[in-house]
Amino acid sequence: MNVLFRKTNAISGKLSAASRISVLNNHFCPRNHLFNMADNNPTAGIIIIGDEILKGHVMDTNSRFLSRRLFALGVKVKKISVISDDLDVIAKEVAEFSQSFTHVITSGGVGPTHDDLTFEGVAKAFGEEVVAHPELVDLCKEFFGTDDLKSPKLKMALIPKSAKLHFGMNKQTKQIAKYPLVNIRNVYMFPGVPQLLEKSFDMLQSIFANPHTIFHVREVYVDRDEVLITPIINDTDARFHDRVVLGSYPDFYNSYYKVKLTLESDNQQNVDEAQKFLMENLPHGSVVNYEKDPCGTASEHVYGIIKTEDSSHLAVNVRHATRVIEQAFEKYKPEELCIGFNGGKDCTALLHLTYAVYRTKYPDETRRLQALYIRRGQPFPEIELFTKIAKDNYHLEIITIHDKIKEALFELKSTHPTLKAVIMGTRRSDPYCENLEEFSPTDPGWAEYMRINPILDWSYKDVWTFIRTFNIPYCSLYDRGYTSLGSMENTHPNPGLQVVDSKGIISYKPAYMLANGDSERAGRN
Numbered sequence: 001m002n003v004l005f006r007k008t009n010a011i012s013g014k015l016s017a018a019s020r021i022s023v024l025n026n027h028f029c030p031r032n033h034l035f036n037m038a039d040n041n042p043t044a045g046i047i048i049i050g051d052e053i054l055k056g057h058v059m060d061t062n063s064r065f066l067s068r069r070l071f072a073l074g075v076k077v078k079k080i081s082v083i084s085d086d087l088d089v090i091a092k093e094v095a096e097f098s099q100s101f102t103h104v105i106t107s108g109g110v111g112p113t114h115d116d117l118t119f120e121g122v123a124k125a126f127g128e129e130v131v132a133h134p135e136l137v138d139l140c141k142e143f144f145g146t147d148d149l150k151s152p153k154l155k156m157a158l159i160p161k162s163a164k165l166h167f168g169m170n171k172q173t174k175q176i177a178k179y180p181l182v183n184i185r186n187v188y189m190f191p192g193v194p195q196l197l198e199k200s201f202d203m204l205q206s207i208f209a210n211p212h213t214i215f216h217v218r219e220v221y222v223d224r225d226e227v228l229i230t231p232i233i234n235d236t237d238a239r240f241h242d243r244v245v246l247g248s249y250p251d252f253y254n255s256y257y258k259v260k261l262t263l264e265s266d267n268q269q270n271v272d273e274a275q276k277f278l279m280e281n282l283p284h285g286s287v288v289n290y291e292k293d294p295c296g297t298a299s300e301h302v303y304g305i306i307k308t309e310d311s312s313h314l315a316v317n318v319r320h321a322t323r324v325i326e327q328a329f330e331k332y333k334p335e336e337l338c339i340g341f342n343g344g345k346d347c348t349a350l351l352h353l354t355y356a357v358y359r360t361k362y363p364d365e366t367r368r369l370q371a372l373y374i375r376r377g378q379p380f381p382e383i384e385l386f387t388k389i390a391k392d393n394y395h396l397e398i399i400t401i402h403d404k405i406k407e408a409l410f411e412l413k414s415t416h417p418t419l420k421a422v423i424m425g426t427r428r429s430d431p432y433c434e435n436l437e438e439f440s441p442t443d444p445g446w447a448e449y450m451r452i453n454p455i456l457d458w459s460y461k462d463v464w465t466f467i468r469t470f471n472i473p474y475c476s477l478y479d480r481g482y483t484s485l486g487s488m489e490n491t492h493p494n495p496g497l498q499v500v501d502s503k504g505i506i507s508y509k510p511a512y513m514l515a516n517g518d519s520e521r522a523g524r525n
């Protein structure tokens, strides 16, 4: 269930800074000519201002951020427009948006240079002049340490004559923002730098919060091609059209589902009914129980299965491997440990477990989990891509070394002298591994490290059961019949997964369908 609760009012609590009460008053009473508290269906328009975006030099992330946040606040974004740094264009767009929507948010063009024209453009939209706002002048002087009223740095203090300032407050520190948001009528002018815009919006979002509406959202994940379920989607839409907004989003790269259906309404009962109708009409067994944030919930789910009385093979495996990883963290400090990560399935399963243990043992630690990636031969682009995804998902500090494994480990001694142990996804069925132990020092002649092998006695099937049950993201090659990954020149899909259709076209089933784990390395030479 995914109900998007409105964020609580950012500006509550006591504000003692008496000198700014006049300004803050504006804030508590967000009144303008269009928006009033009786407006049950507030809308918003977003104007992204900047030539750099139109040229493709910078990707706009602000509109996505704002849209998501406004949606969560119960405000419907009706239009997003990207325009150039041109006075007349800005004036025209702002005038039009201001007439059409409850709130208008602009992003960009509030800096000190010649191409920063937002304040002037917005002033022009309302037939106003820009004037030096005394409080902003003081702030700019403080910021830039200049007293020269003609300095370009003070350009930022020239705002539309009737504009107001909104000072936000940091929810955690209760500190009042140093720099205000400038607003005239229903137009709010945010800076274009994403960090600044996001910070400012965080502090001032209560201006936009719609007290009347919570959008209820459900997501239904379906493991069928969109064309096959289109009649049911259309049927559901026809039935609930006036009450529920239905969306259908195919995903060609997800390993767990093919289509995500979304149901949205400001009435919970309506989404419940539409969901029920969908569930009853979609093909039997086609709806997938999908965890959309497997990494963020790793600790919760891994320890969830450990703590139950569950005596399934999966629970026993997870309990055991987790215990070994916990021992690793008891014996070694985080800076002494890393996980050997080459994008393969075994270390992917292991990474998930290790991350769950690490986050549980060190919930407040800001240090990233370290991963060692020895890149050799010609790596598959799919592996490189997946390594980047895993880095983001698990907040990894990746140490990459380009060399043969043995040489790389010697290099690691000098580049990262604090490291003492490597947690690995080695299994007993791997070549030369039958006599390994869960804690095995490297062999004589190798750089000295403790090898820690928490999933040593897991089978091929155990690894896939774990990955698939926990919806863990994995390298896409495994969905194309690869069952063990070396480098490009020596790795092929597993012949045991080959399917030949009536026209003689060859394809491969995904790795988790391989029945006999002993033939795991049949695609390697």
Ligand SMILES: Cc1cc2nc3c(=O)[nH]c(=O)nc-3n(C[C@H](O)[C@H](O)[C@H](O)COP(=O)(O)O)c2cc1C
Residues within 6 Å of the ligand: 340, 405, 409, 422, 432, 441, 442, 443, 446, 451, 485, 486
């Ligand atoms: C951190 C680390 C330590 C290793 N230590 C040893 C070792 O002590 N002795 C050894 O023969 N191989 C060692 N290896 C090599 C592995 O056993 C194995 O040959 C390598 O991961 C290649 O696997 P693959 O053939 O499945 O791609 C080590 C590898 C890594 C990543």
Ligand SMILES: Nc1ncnc2c1ncn2[C@@H]1O[C@H](COP(=O)(O)OP(=O)(O)OP(=O)(O)O)[C@@H](O)[C@H]1O
Residues within 6 Å of the ligand: 339, 340, 341, 342, 343, 344, 345, 346, 347, 348, 372, 373, 374, 375, 376, 423, 424, 425, 426, 427, 430, 483, 484, 485, 486
């Ligand atoms: N190039 C490497 N860089 C870092 N660690 C590695 C590397 N190669 C192997 N390892 C470690 O050794 C373990 C066993 O290697 P292996 O090649 O079997 O990878 P895997 O994760 O098991 O994936 P697969 O068996 O599907 O190729 C890995 O799980 C990883 O911990």
Ligand SMILES: [Co+2]
Residues within 6 Å of the ligand: 344, 346, 425, 426, 427, 430, 484
């Ligand atoms: Co392996």
Ligand SMILES: [K+]
Residues within 6 Å of the ligand: 247, 248, 249, 250
């Ligand atoms: K669609």
Ligand SMILES: [Mg+2]
Residues within 6 Å of the ligand: 342, 344, 484, 485, 486
């Ligand atoms: Mg491998």
